Amino acid sequence: MTELIIPAIISCIIAFFTVYFITPPLIKFLQKRNLAVKDMNKKDHVMVVRPGGPSIIAGIIASEIVLYYFFQLNEILAIMITSFIAFVIGYVDDRKVMSGWFKPVALVIAATPIILLGTYDSNLSFPLFGTVQIPALYLGLIIFMIPITGNTINSIDVLNGVASGFMMIASFSLSIALFILQNYEMAIISLPLGFVSLAFYKYHKIPSKIFPGDSGALTLGAMYGAIAIVGHVEIIAAVALLPAIINSFLFLSSMKRIVEHRQIKGKPVEHTEDFRLKATSDKTAPITLVRLILAVGPLSEKQVGYAIFKLAIFSGILAIITAFMMRIQI
């Protein structure tokens, strides 16, 4: 066990402090180059720099290299390469506005290292009922999973601190689940994602000093998806991600197509006079998680963020219960 504790501690420290120390100079660099966007939910004209993806990927790569030094597992390489490809795809989208289909289609490429390195098991495990072997179907699942998790996290990145805070809760829940399932090596490999998110949250929380951008959100989501596949915890990972999945589900079921948010004319949310958020009655606007949270009345940006975190904690608890249920067979 000692041989696992040391790499775990070192990689978590490196993951956290890489992002913690790289983000401030990155903010200054982005400010100098005027790479900033208006924070739409602030009363005053507040500009926030983006993307924070470079510091997120630096934290992930640095900590996973350390883990690779200790464990030399192909699973670590698959997670690193998948996350890096997702970062590059997101960075391209950050610099040049691409169509709504670009990210989901391009993220299929990010899934290929998992297949090429053979770091998956085609047995899909379910709680209480055991496993089902679906070799052909599972390849399709891998190809779909990375674009889904990447875009799901990207679609929830709508308010200050939400994407990083949500990912912190979901990934720590997934790590706890992996410990419960006694998959200790994968649990340790998954921990840097939580620590990277935690360190980035310090700068992303309300009032944001930096936004993760597509490069940051896709990197976090793709790494989460890769851990789910490589760690054979696909169902548990889906449960921990449920609030973000609901957001994507509501969006797609109301818009009936994949569309980039910049192309939507109807506004799901507007501001009150005191600049609190309020759901609109615009029928052309998509239904989103934030709009549903606001259905009961106007709330501040901070209150909506905390409401999303409460939902994330609730699904995290369901994910941990699911992990315990994995050990029971009817």
Added chain:
Amino acid sequence: MKIGLFGFLFVMWALIIAGGGILVTILGPFSISGYGDLDLLLTSILKAIIAIILVVIWVLVLSKLKNWIFKKEIKS
């Protein structure tokens, strides 16, 4: 927010568990034989079709449930 979204999350979770049960008990032992080398391919295709149908049913149930829960919540 009341319990609407928490209830919706809980139902989604229950449907995942139930869907897993259907997948393992019905789809797991299912296999086609008598077509030689094509047996594995045909079995995989059929399993994929049934799984996709299950996902479509899952989405439809959630869609109905979403309308029911949130209309009720907005009215109250």
